[in-house]
Amino acid sequence: MNHVSPARTVVRGMVRNLVLFREFVVVLFLAVLITTFSFSASNFFSVTNWQNILTNVSIVAVVGAGETLVVLTRRVDISVGSIVGLSGYICAYIIAHDHGMPLVVPVLAAMGVGLGIGVINGILVAVCGIPAIIATLAMLGIGRGLDTVMTGGQGIQTYQLPNSFMTFSSRDLIGIPFLGWIAIVVVLLSTLGLRFVRSGRDLYAIGSNPAAALTIGIPVGRRVFSAMALSGMLAGLGGFIYVAQYDSVDATAGLGFEFTVITAVVVGGVKFMGGSGTTVAAALGALLVVIVQDGFILLKVSEFWVLFLDGFAIVAAVTFDAVVTRRLQDSLIRARRRGNDYEDTLPAPGIRQIDAYGDGFSEDNAAVR
Amino acid sequence: MRSAGTPPTLLRRLWLRWELLLIALLIGTTIWCATLSPVFFHLFNLLNLPLPIIYIGLMALGLMPVIVAGDIDISVTSTLAVSAVTCAQLWQSGVNIWLSVIVALLVATALGAFNGILCSLFGVTSLAITLGTMGAYSGIAYAILPNGAIGLPSNFTNVVDAYIANKVPVGLLFFAGCCLAIGVLLHKTPFGRYLYMQGASPEVARFTGVPVRRTRVLAFGLSGFMAGLASVAYMGYFSEARSDIASTDLITVITIVVLGGIDVYGGSGAMLGLVLAFVLVAEVDNGMDLANLPAPLEEVVIGSILVAALLFGRSRMAFGRFYRSRLLSRDRRSGGEGAGAIESTGISSGPELRHVTVND
Numbered sequence: 001m002n003h004v005s006p007a008r009t010v011v012r013g014m015v016r017n018l019v020l021f022r023e024f025v026v027v028l029f030l031a032v033l034i035t036t037f038s039f040s041a042s043n044f045f046s047v048t049n050w051q052n053i054l055t056n057v058s059i060v061a062v063v064g065a066g067e068t069l070v071v072l073t074r075r076v077d078i079s080v081g082s083i084v085g086l087s088g089y090i091c092a093y094i095i096a097h098d099h100g101m102p103l104v105v106p107v108l109a110a111m112g113v114g115l116g117i118g119v120i121n122g123i124l125v126a127v128c129g130i131p132a133i134i135a136t137l138a139m140l141g142i143g144r145g146l147d148t149v150m151t152g153g154q155g156i157q158t159y160q161l162p163n164s165f166m167t168f169s170s171r172d173l174i175g176i177p178f179l180g181w182i183a184i185v186v187v188l189l190s191t192l193g194l195r196f197v198r199s200g201r202d203l204y205a206i207g208s209n210p211a212a213a214l215t216i217g218i219p220v221g222r223r224v225f226s227a228m229a230l231s232g233m234l235a236g237l238g239g240f241i242y243v244a245q246y247d248s249v250d251a252t253a254g255l256g257f258e259f260t261v262i263t264a265v266v267v268g269g270v271k272f273m274g275g276s277g278t279t280v281a282a283a284l285g286a287l288l289v290v291i292v293q294d295g296f297i298l299l300k301v302s303e304f305w306v307l308f309l310d311g312f313a314i315v316a317a318v319t320f321d322a323v324v325t326r327r328l329q330d331s332l333i334r335a336r337r338r339g340n341d342y343e344d345t346l347p348a349p350g351i352r353q354i355d356a357y358g359d360g361f362s363e364d365n366a367a368v369r
Numbered sequence: 370m371r372s373a374g375t376p377p378t379l380l381r382r383l384w385l386r387w388e389l390l391l392i393a394l395l396i397g398t399t400i401w402c403a404t405l406s407p408v409f410f411h412l413f414n415l416l417n418l419p420l421p422i423i424y425i426g427l428m429a430l431g432l433m434p435v436i437v438a439g440d441i442d443i444s445v446t447s448t449l450a451v452s453a454v455t456c457a458q459l460w461q462s463g464v465n466i467w468l469s470v471i472v473a474l475l476v477a478t479a480l481g482a483f484n485g486i487l488c489s490l491f492g493v494t495s496l497a498i499t500l501g502t503m504g505a506y507s508g509i510a511y512a513i514l515p516n517g518a519i520g521l522p523s524n525f526t527n528v529v530d531a532y533i534a535n536k537v538p539v540g541l542l543f544f545a546g547c548c549l550a551i552g553v554l555l556h557k558t559p560f561g562r563y564l565y566m567q568g569a570s571p572e573v574a575r576f577t578g579v580p581v582r583r584t585r586v587l588a589f590g591l592s593g594f595m596a597g598l599a600s601v602a603y604m605g606y607f608s609e610a611r612s613d614i615a616s617t618d619l620i621t622v623i624t625i626v627v628l629g630g631i632d633v634y635g636g637s638g639a640m641l642g643l644v645l646a647f648v649l650v651a652e653v654d655n656g657m658d659l660a661n662l663p664a665p666l667e668e669v670v671i672g673s674i675l676v677a678a679l680l681f682g683r684s685r686m687a688f689g690r691f692y693r694s695r696l697l698s699r700d701r702r703s704g705g706e707g708a709g710a711i712e713s714t715g716i717s718s719g720p721e722l723r724h725v726t727v728n729d
Contacts, residue, residue, distance in 0.1 A: 076496070130679045131633050133441065133496055134623060138675040141620040145668030251665075259504050272497045302515060304612075308508025314501030315487065322491045 026268055026284045033291055041298035051177055053287075053294050058183035059084075059241040060286035063257070064264045065190045065279040066234030069227040071265055072194075072203040074210065074274030075132035077228060079121060080235040080261055082143025084254030087113040087239030089147060092156035092249045099162040110240040111233050117143060118232015122225035132228070140258065148251040155250030156243075166247055179241050183283070186234065190279040199223060207274025263310040264289045266317045273321075289313075387630035390681075391645040398649060402656040409659065416537060419651040420606060423540045424449070424599040425618050426647045429625040430551050431481075431595025433643055434588045436626055437555065439568035439635025440495040442589060444484060445596045445622060446615040447506035452477040452600035454510050457519035457610035466525045474597040480506060481593015485586035495589075510612040518611045521604050529605025540602055547598070551591075552640035564588060568635025620668065624675040625650050627682070650674075 037044045063080050070077040091110035094101060117139055124135035158166075171178050194200040202223050205213040214220050243249055268285020270277025293306050402409045409415075419426065428445045435442045456473035460466050484502055488495045531539045555561035563584045566574040575581050604610050629646035631638025653674070657667055 076500075124676065124679070128680055128683045130683065133443070134627065134633055134675070134679065137443075137620055137623060138672040138679075140672075141617075141668045141675075142672035144617075145665045145670075145672065148665035149663060149669070262500065263504070266497075273494065302511070304508050304511030304515065306508075307511065308505050311501045311504025311506070311508060315498055315505065316501075318493050318497040318501065319487065319491045322493045326492075 023269060023278075023281050023284055026281065026288060030284065030288055030291070033288065033295065037291070037295040037298070041295060044295065044298060049294065049298075051172070053290055054180040055177050055245055056290045056294070057283070057286050058177070058179040059238050059245065060260060060264050060290060061183040061283040062186045062241060063235050063238040063261045064268070064282040064286050065186050066231035067261050067265045068270050068277060068279045068282045069190070069194075069203060070132070070231045071207075071262075071270050071272065072274055072277060073206045073224050073227050075125060075224065075228070076262065076272075077118075077121060077136050077231045077235075078133065078258045078262070079117060079136040079139035079143060080231065080238070081254045081256060081258035082140045082147060083114045083117050083232055083235035084239045084242055084257050085147045085249075085251070086117070086143050086150075087111070087236040088242040088249045088253050089151055089155065089239075091240050092161065092243045095162070095165055095243070096156050096160040099164075103165075103168070106243075107237070107240050110243075111236040114236020114239065115229060115233040118229040118235070119225075121232060122228035125228055126221040126225035144255070147253075151249070151251045153251065155253070156248060158247045161247055165244070168244060179244055182237070182241065186237070187279050187283045194278060199226065203227060204275050207271070207276070209275075259307075259310060260289060261286075263314055267313050269317075271321060272318050387682075387685075388639075388642050388645060391628070391630070391642060391649060395645060395649050395652070398652045398656060402652055402659060405656060405659040409655075412536070414655075416541060418655045419544070419648065420538055420540055422621070422647075422651055422654055423544050423606065424603040424615070425621050425650075426544055426625065427547060427595050427599035427602055428615075428618070428622045429629075429643060429647065430547055431592040431599075432622055432626050433551065433629070433631055433638065433640075434555060434561075434564050435495070435592050436631055436633060437568050437635060437638055438564040438585065438588050439571065440488065440585065440588065441633075442481070442484060442495065442499045442592045443619060444480075444499040444503040444506055445592060445599075446619045447503045447510065448477050448480045448593050448596035449600045449603065449615045450510035450612055451480060451506050451513070452597040453604055453610040453614055454514040454519075454612050456600065456604065457521065458513055460522065460525075461519055466522055470525075470601055473600060474594060477597025477600065478590050478594040481596065482586055482590035484593070485589025488589070489582040489585045507612070507616065514610070514612045516612075518609045521608045521610065526605055526608045529601060530608075540606065543602070547595070548640060548644050551595075555640060560584065560587065565636055568632075568637070570636075617668070620675065621650065621671050624671050624678070627675055628678040630682070632682075633679075 034044075043049060063084065067077055067080060087110040090113050091106040094106040094109055121132075121136055121139055124130045124138075125132045128135075168178065173181060176184075194203065202213070202218045205216075205218055206220050206223055210220065239254070242253060246253075264286040265277075265282045266272055266285070267288055268277070268281040268283070270282055270285075289310065292309060293303075296303065296306055428449065432442055432445055452473040455476050456466075456469045459469035459472055464472075480502070484495065484499050487493065487498045487502075529539065533539060533542065555564065563574065563579045563581075566577065566579055567581055567584060571581065599615075600610075603614060607614075625643065625646045626638075627633060628649065629638065629643035631643065650671070653670065654667070657670065
């Protein structure tokens with residue numbers, strides 16, 4: 001058996017941990033982007049721009065936290081765009097029709113609408129066993145259709161909302177806008193939940209190996225159902241943030257927003273194949289995506305390039321992840337063959353079981369989830 | 370009580386035939402449409418009814434082989450947009466329209482194949498790849514044609530939107546030809562069998578010697594090519610190209626495929642079902658126009674049809690499992706020779722069946 005000195009192992013472990021620390025790559029990217037934009041766009045570092053960025057990040061981070069829960073279980077929720085639009089409209093409708101209403105009511109209503117759609121998603125996916133992409137695509141269409149019918153082509157305009165509500169969104173606490181605080185609370189709570197609560201840990205187990213999770217007695221269906229329902233509820237909260245941010249809602253509210261959210265989550269290092277990632281990472285991804293959008297606007301680059309870049313980022317992140325996973329597995333297998341004590345080697349994210357495509361790392365190639 | 374050897378009753382066999390259900394639904398929608406408008410049964414209306422969604426049908430035809438192989442391609446609508454704006458921009462810059470069409474078809478095929486190459490080269494799920502390229506491709510479409518629309522010349526639209534003997538639209542004949550071609554490809558060629566094998570079990574397919582990677586790339590390339598043809602059909606019918614065309618049609622494409630009885634987990638589904646589902650969706654589309662229902666409601670209806678089709682498909686599977694277990698328990702009570710009965714249900718005996726037998 002090869003002998004590796006303890007000091008060397010520790011150093012190697014640290015380097016490996018740093019590289020494997022998924023947030024590391026995102027932070028690196030963020031630093032590069034911020035440096036680039038601060039040189040090329042003169043007003044990038046203004047206070048208003050940063051408050052603007054933080055407000056824009058908060059909605060992506062909140063909805064992204066819910067999306068993370070779903071992606072962790074190897075599923076995906078693309079109905080969030082419609083949920084944001086629909087719950088945003090209902091929230092704005094309540095505020096506009098009763099100016100004296102305490103703010104809790106429209107917030108709860110928005111979250112309730114989101115929870116309702118999320119529960120339908122959960123039933124379709126967890127109880128009926130329908131692939132999440134197709135079930136949530138159906139809900140995306142239904143939600144958008146309902147939204148368009150209900151708004152009737154006009155929606156709620158700024159003048160219909162009371163002044164007290166308008167000032168709410170511009171208020172800030174220690175320099176951070178109020179909406180930013182909502183996002184911080186949601187992200188922190190969900191991260192703690194995923195880290196320390198048993199059902200949160202279960203989500204990782206389900207995503208890492210669904211069959212094993214079922215075998216060791218994790219109630220997979222119930223957990224997936226809860227994840228989808230929570231994702232819907234947080235998207236509903238996102239609808240409220242949308243109203244607070246833009247002070248108006250029409251039928252195009254949140255159109256294509258699901259794409260931004262999924263990009264943020266995947267770019268933030270949440271593994272698309274499930275089982276790895278945190279909501280803090282997703283929030284960092286959201287910051288990255290929003291800063292790119294903001295920088296492009298400041299530099300007067302067409303917004304359509306953002307669409308291209310987002311799509312490209314998903315492909316690049318997923319491909320990069322696949323290649324890294326393959327490297328890790330190969331090194332693990334080599335270490336085993338050498339007869340090393342592989343207890344100290346990092347547990348590879350998802351040890352492959354069946355090499356279906358002969359490419360060495362397709363642990364599960366069923367695309368439709 | 371039925372003896373174990375008799376074939377399943379007529380009702381059970383009907384339940385197991387997806388296409389019969391579709392035909393029943395078709396009759397229902399036809400009656401609904403006929404009550405809405407007296408002109409529905411005119412030959413002209415019947416022949417023209419599918420024309421507005423021919424391009425959606427073509428995309429569904431391209432998506433079917435991919436789904437049969439256990440993959441998914443949600444970038445088809447973006448591919449259509451890229452193909453359409455490429456063709457229109459080339460034509461506007463002075464290139465011959467037919468040459469532009471050929472270039473657009475090549476571009477669409479390349480975009481589709483690119484999806485397949487990424488999937489098979491890096492072993493990434495096609496959902497992740499095509500989700501990314503869905504955005505990336507529509508970004509490309511906007512880059513090619515940032516805003517506005519380009520009208521197509523009449524010498525192009527006159528050919529694509531022509532009528533044979535003043536009655537039969539060319540688009541419909543073309544769609545029928547495509548159905549036939551892809552049907553033959555799926556059901557009569559080795560490539561088609563590879564797709565089904567791969568969808569049923571990628572491991573088994575690979576160990577049997579199916580060229581899994583090549584099959585995957587070809588399926589995605591075919592999907593891209595069909596999206597290109599769909600863009601030609603779109604431009605011919607609507608005689609314009611914009612960069613946001615078909616962006617909301619993905620749900621209809623997937624509804625046609627799922628309603629056609631193609632298993633979303635791959636490995637099963639027949640062309641006949643897809644054609645029936647296409648006609649059904651076309652009729653619903655036409656019926657909603659006849660009933661003067663608001664356009665956004667159509668999305669709700671299509672989404673509901675998709676959910677209903679999925680739910681029914683799952684319940685059918687659950688019924689199959691239940692029926693098998695019933696036969697088995699009866700078999701146990703009557704003491705043996707149940708294998709024949711199980712075979713005669715037409716439902717293959719799954720692994721859980723063997724498991725129960727061993728436990729017994």
